[in-house]
Amino acid sequence: MTAPTALIADDEPHLARALAAQLAAVWPELRIVHVARNGAEAAERIAALRPDLAFLDIQMPGLTGLEVAEGIEGATRVVFVTAYDQFAVQAFEHEAIDYVLKPVEADRLGRTVERVRRALATADNGDAGIDARLLAALQRLQGPADGAVAKSSGPLRWVRATQGDVTHQVPVDEVLFFRADDKYTCVQTATAEYLIRTPIHELATQLDGECFCQVHRSTIVNLDHVAGTRRDELSRLFIRLRGHASELPVSRAYVHLFKGM
Secondary structure, three states: OOOOEEEEEOOOHHHHHHHHHHHHHHOOOOEEEEEEOOHHHHHHHHHHHOOOEEEEEOOOOOOOHHHHHHOOOOOOEEEEEEOOOHHHHHHHHHOOOOEEEOOOOHHHHHHHHHHHHHHHHHOOOOOOOOOHHHHHHHHHHOOOOOOOEOOOOOOOOEEEEEEOOEEEEEEHHHEEEEEEEOOEEEEEEOOOEEEEOOOHHHHHHHOOOOOEEEEEOOEEEEHHHEEEEEEOOOOOEEEEEOOOOOOEEEOHHHHHHHOOO
């Protein structure tokens, strides 16, 4: 038998490398034929290389992992790499679609590999691909992802955010500020810092405008936690927040909002 082949798709290269290393440990025979950095590249390489298996990150720029999976025409089987919380993971299990949860744990990956090996051993050309019904069901199951903002009918009330390998539901009124940080947004409370994927400009449209105010193109503060302001020798304005040691700079475009303080 020829060695099984796999493609990994993840827009975070260090996570893709880590997954490749873990796979090498639990499945030495598996040959990684390509590592894609976005959904479009993954779709193109799967069509060209036709690997036996594709590990697809759910949330990627361009095409999501789900959209890539929908377009697979060959026999490539899919394992979704996801940051969904445990409730969504249970739904994945009920729908009989494989997944690994970020951060990937060796024991869980080992069980996935055994499941995929059995599937590859028993598959025939008629049922090797993803069942369209199951994929559609998975799409319906998509709720707030780990790191994504949880929606509500009114202003945002809480966010689902990551700290290490634990997902937290953080009440918005406990948030001191949101600050854009590379591809993530930092959620800062008085006791902890979390990361979410929601862009700062999207957050601005969902937060209560009476409580939250943008003070910089990368920062939104909770006015309920503002302790005061300070100007330096160059007349630059800084905000002080209760429960946070550092001051936050206010850009000139937003200084007028604090004239009364």
